[in-house]
Amino acid sequence: MIKNYLKIAVRSILKNPGYSGINIFGLTLGITCFLFIFLVVQYEVSFDRFHKDADLIYRVDNALKLSSGEYKYPNGPNGIGPSLLTEVPEVTGFTRLTGNGQQRIFEVNNELFQTEDAFYADSTFFEFFDFELTFGDRSEVLDEPLMVVLTENAALRFFGKKNAVGEILTLKGNQDARYLVSGIMENIPANSHMNFEMLLSLETLRNPNNPANLNSWNGGGAFTYIKLNSPKSADLVYKKILELKAKYVEESNSIRVNPSLIAMTDIHLKSNLRNEMQPNGSMDVVYVFSAIAIFILLIAAINYMNLATARSAKRAKEVGVRKVLGAYKNQLIGQFMGESVVLVIISAMLSIAVIGATINLMADFTGKALTIDMLFQLRVVMVLLIVVILIGFGSGIYPALFLSSFKPAVVLKGKLAPGMNSSGSLRKGLVIFQFSISIMLMIGTYTVYNQLTYMKNKSLGFQKKNMLVISNTRNAVTPQLDAFKNELMKDPSIERVTSSMSKPGGLRPIIFIKSETVIDDEGNLNLAGISTDFDYMSTFGIEILKGRDFDRSIPSDSTQSILLNEQAARELNIIEDPLGQIIQISQGQDWVNKKVIGLVADVNFEPLQRKTESTMYGPLFGSNLYIYVKVNPDRLAESIELAHATWEQFAPEIPFQYSFLEDDLNQLYQSEEQLSQVVIFFAILTVIIACLGLFGLASFATEQRIKEIGVRKVLGASVAQVLLLISKDFMVLIIVAFLIAAPAAYFLSDWWLQNFAFKVDLGAFTFILAGLGALVIALSTISYKTLNAARSNPVKALRID
Amino acid sequence: MIKLNDVDKFIDSKYQRTFILKGIDLEIKQGEFVTIMGPSGAGKSTVMNIIGMLDEPSQGEYYFLDEPIHKMKERKRSELHKHHIGFVFQAYHLIDELTVYENIETPLLYKGVKSSERKSLVAEMLDRFQMVAKKDLFPEQLSGGQQQLVGVARALIGQPKLLLADEPTGNLHSDQAEEIMKLFQKLNSEGMTIVQVTHSKENAAYGKRTINIVDGAIDTDDTH
Structure with a gap:
């Protein structure tokens, strides 16, 4: 009997290639998307779980509590880890990483290498985490000063071989330091929130005269990881951390030390702080993707x-x-269910083949390290099985019940049972559902796209085009900065040159200030500080609203003059009369007077998710890590060449490194960019799948009404009238779908846009466009079949009976 | 074998009851060859469907082999119909996706006959209808007459006691029709009870008794 069912199923699939094709194509597309998104989600939630004790490991974050809000960082005081281990019994271990984000230069056999991805790590690091060591002993590789563990890739980069144990890596500095390679670790798995290529022994930083320097609660920027005896102790440990804070942190420092705990396995999806080791993922994205996956599957099943x-x-x-x-x-x-199960199994197998063939493309496309073996994890196989069963039986049950309920005496006479024509009300509901989802995705996609375009094109208030950024590593040319700038300016292709300690989009130091104009100051008044050189405002094209720019010929401008942006002036209540105001800024233990000489326009140095910060500009630190060169766009190549040559001349011992500001800024929106691309991709697929169904329905509707069409044509109906006749029913469905989708899409889009301080308006235009788009797409889908029928010779249609 | 007592069939709509059959009393004995005739819409097919248990009377009693069908549950009725009744249709109603062999085999599958027995039964039937060479063809590859032969073979494979034929030759040329009718006559002579519906007097001549139905009631009932 089963054999007979299968035979019928296969033959009926082969006999109706159009119908089966639409079904298999749609189901394959649906299952492929679902499976693919499932892999992405699996990958996203797999972060850091490869450590044996992943559930017990927490990171201690730290926050600065300031007048302008709370600034949370993934790293904090050095002393938290050691105190917790000795004073809190629930903490069974800790390890720290520190010193990231600095440009370091290493010399190997007279060759120079640059890296930002180096940390100092506690000797316990490899016993704490389960990163594999290919060479070296877990407990010994970092236990002495001047030891370094390289990843395999780093070993290859520096030494051209994987086993570089025993080699020497010289860290360039005021005093060169020779590090001994004591171990080699496997490359960090892609699904780790950590990112580094070498670990230097933290022991190196221990001051022999003051061994407690690594244990202070009042300084340092260590990433502290602690291990608990049980995940349930987290709340208790947090309370004890606060008690320890009261014990160790000086009153004046209280606003700078506000620790909190985050489970390591939550870091990738739930933590997105400034200064993370690498950009993390986002739970929102996981939710959005999961929703899309389920919708696509539903639409295909429908x-x-x-x-x-x-x-x-x-x-x-x-x-x-x-x-x-x-x-x-x-x-x-049983027979009809069998057919749907066979179809779904065929589609599922095709999906696996499609994913197998495109996994690398998809990995590039989403920026996730997806691999083919992920497909064969037990969990993935189980989910696929469940999908096959759910879709196979779920979508088969209704047709099966419907078909099997026909009365033979009726159907054998060739009469149609009620609901057999294309106007079944359940079917209408399902089409409405499909198109609601499609239209929602269209609106959502358009919103995302719009916001991204807006962010890229929005005038940020400063020049970002044709701006070459040279990394002034270790302040190599700072002592001869003016000479360096003059040398560059000699060439006509260089328009302007300036320098700064920070980079638009990057971190800026927070500077504590005092001002007589702010009365209820709780000691935490602060501004973001941008340490600038002369010509900064003119190079960046930032508008000066009141007062003047810094001037070389006025000596005090090199020491005590500052400019404020509007936001800062407003916050300090001096927007009306900023010029000549005195502001005290904290420098070490001292307060230093600075005089406001000008007011500049607010500009958006931070990504547009964030609001404009209250900012002060001035010669604050004498450190100029970035040199900005405004170049003539017509002579780009020559400018880079020139900058390179000049750099070699001034700092031959340090590699020349540059980028373009515009590219750097676009990097800030990379995750949004990728999200939008993926959402656009899946939205298009969803619409295609929904249209496949519509196409099939329209075909059947046309077929069933072929006689009616024939009669109407004989009576003189035009092609357009026939087209309208068939299309009208479907158009009504699309319009209803739009009415359902529009408000839902509005709320979802609005929710997503909350992430941005600067956002596009959700104009009616978006909705009209999506609605019309859906109508046009649906109409053209329907017309393809209907047009043929409408154009055909009516005699043919009528002769059938 | 078949006994209808005062059978009515009607459709109720909002304001009126439309009778399709009214007060049908009919008895058919084992071994009869009955032809039901009458104008279009007179209720011939409805009588057939009721006899074949594809439809239920709205009122009245139906005894088949002395069992009260009108009192039976659907499953029991289906069981009875499956084992004792074979159908032949005007439009053949073969399953397009199945071969000749498989079409003939299908009733046996639903009866739960074992594979080896199925094989020999179907082989025997193919032999008897001289269609061994055509067993792997699909219905659309056969002429109408051949398709109807398959239809008859399929109706007979379950060894029914009653063969119901609803205009079996309606779609056939006259020589094909003659072949089918002769086949029916032969089956009847071998003991098969046959009830057929037809418009054709020639076809009726093959039977032994002709019942005329007009407006849902039996008009004449002649044995010849």
Whole structure:
């Protein structure tokens, strides 16, 4: 019997290639998308779980509590880890990483290498975490000063071989330091929130005269990881940390030390702080992706249900005959379910093949390290099995019940049972559902795209085009900065040159200030400080609203003059009369007077997710890590060449490194960019799948009404009138779908836009565009089949009977 | 074998009851060859469907082999119909996706006959209808007459006691029709009870008794 069902299933699939093609194509597309997104989500939630004690490991974050808000960082005082281990019994271990984000230069056999990805690590690091060591002993590799562990890739980069144990790596500095390679670790798995290529022994930094220097609660910027005896102790440990804070942190420092705990396995999806080791993922993205995956699968399953029932007229005769020949209803249900299961199994196998063939492309596309073996994890196989069963049976049950309920005496006479034509009300509901989802995705996609374009094109208030950024590593040319700038300015292709300690989009130091104009100062008044050189405002094209720019010929401008942006002036209540105001800024233990000489326009140095910060500009630190060169766009190559040559001349011992500011800024929106690309991709697929179903339904509707079309044409109906006749029913469905989708899409888009301080308006235009888009797409889908029918010779249609 | 007592069939709509059959009393004995005739819409097919248990009377009693069908549950009725009744249709109603062999085999599958027995039964039937060479063809590859032969073979494979034929030759040329009718006559002579619906007097001549139905009631009932 089963054999007979299968035979029928296969033959009926082969016999109706169009119908089966639409179904298999749609289901394959749906299952592929679902599976693919499932892999991405799996990958996203797999972060850091490869450590044996992953559930017990927490990171201690730290926050600065300031007048302008709370600034949270993933790293904090050095002393938290050691105190917790000795004073809190629930903490069984700790390890720290510190000193990231600095440009370091290493020399190996007279060759120079630059890296930002180096940390100092506690000797316990490899016993704490389960990163594999290919060479070296876990407990010994970092236990002495001047030891270094390289990743395999770093070993290859520096030494050209994987086993570099025993080699020497010289860290360039005021005094060169020779590090001994004591171990080699496997490259960090892609699903780790950590990112470094070497670990230097933290022991190196221990001051022999003051061994407690690494244990202070009042300084340092260590990433502290602690291990608990049980995940349930987290709350208790947090309380004890606060007690320890009261014990160790000086009153004046209280606002700078506000620790909190985050489970390591939550870091990738739930922590997105300034100064993370690498950009993390986002839970929102996981939710959005999961929703899309389920929607696509649903839409594909609905296609099957709709097409199978719409086709019922064709199967009705078979049902009648089988019943006459003695089939029970259950047997028929079994048969039709069998067919849907066979179709879904075929589609699932095709999906696996498609994913196998495109996994690398998809990995590039999403920026996730997806691999083919992920497909064969038990969990993935189980989910695929569940999908096959759910879709196979779920979408098969309705057509099966519907078909098997036909009365043979009725259907064998060639009459149509109610609901057999294309206007079944359930089918209408399902089409509305499909198109609601499609339209929602269209609106959502357009919103994301719009916001991204807006962010890229929004005038940030400063020049970002044609701006060459040279990394002034270790302040190499700072002592001869003016000479360096003059040398560059000699060439006409260079328009302007300036320098700064910070970079738009990067971190800026927070500077504590005092001002007589702010009365209820709780000691935490602060501004973001941008340490600038002369010509900064003119190079960046920042508008000076009041007062003047820094001037070389005025000596005090090199020491005590500052400029404020509008936001800062407003916060300090001096927006009306900023010039000449005195502001005290904290420098070490001292307060230093600075005089405001000008007011400049607010500009957006931070990504547009964040609001404009209150900012002060001035010669604050005498450190100029970035040199900005405004170049002539027509002579880009020459400018880079020139900058390179000049750099070699001034700092031959340090590699020349540059980028373009615009590219750097676009990097800030990389995750949004990738999200939007993926969402656009899946939105298009969703619309395609929904249209496949519509196409199938329209085909059946046309087929069933072929006689009516013939009669109408004989009576003089035009092609357009016939087209309208068939399309009108579907158009109504699309319009209803739009009415349902529009408000839902509005709320979702609005929710997503909350992430941005600067955002596009959700104009009616977006909605009109999506609605019209859906109508046009649906209409053209329907028209393809209907047009043929409308154009055909009516005599042919009428002769059939 | 078949006994209808005062059978009515009607459809209720909002304001009126439309009778399709009214007060049908009919008895058919084992071994009869009955032809039901009458104008279009007179209720011939409805009588057939009721006899074949594809439809239920709205009122009245139906005894098949002395069992009260009108009192039976659907499953029991289906069981009875599956084992004792074979159907032949005007439009053949073969399953397009199955071969000749598989079409003939299908009733046996639903009866739960074992594979080896199925094989020999179908082989025997193919032999008897001289269709061994055509067993792997699909219905659309056969002429109408051949398709109807398959239809008859399929109706007979379950060894029914009653063969119901609803205009079995309606779609056939006259020589094909003659072949089918002769086949029916032969089956009847071998003991098969046959009830057929037809418009053709020639076809009726093959039977032994002709019942005329007009407006849902038996008009004449002649044995010849």
